[in-house]
Amino acid sequence: HVADATGLATELRRVLRPGGTLLVMTPNQPRLGVALEALAGRPLEERLDPRADHLRFFTARTLRGLLEGAGFDRVSVQAWDGPPGFRRRLRAVAR
Structure with a gap:
């Protein structure tokens, strides 16, 4: 959702307290695409x-x-497969 990821990361580092923790969640592109294609039974772009x-x-x-x-x-x-029920909901969307 951010056009300048490098600028954002640099600014986050600047404002994060010393010893602070940054948590980032983003789709794992290769894995997400393969999973969705498999669930859909055809190429994702379709x-x-x-x-x-x-x-x-x-x-x-x-x-x-x-x-x-x-x-x-x-x-x-680290990879995370989503909350309980995530795969079931993903399969419903793929139908």
Whole structure:
């Protein structure tokens, strides 16, 4: 949702208190696309445009690089499959 991700990351680093924690949640682009295609039973682009709300997508590597480039020194990237019922709702959307 942000045009200048580098500028945002730099500003977040600037205003974060020393010792503070930044939590970022973003779709894992490669995994999300594959999961949606599998659920839909056909290529994702035939079902929906995944870029409708997002200006850019990140992989674990590119997100880590963005944050480290902005000066964050302890970056941990972890996958999360969503809240309980998330996959069921995702399957319903794919129909």
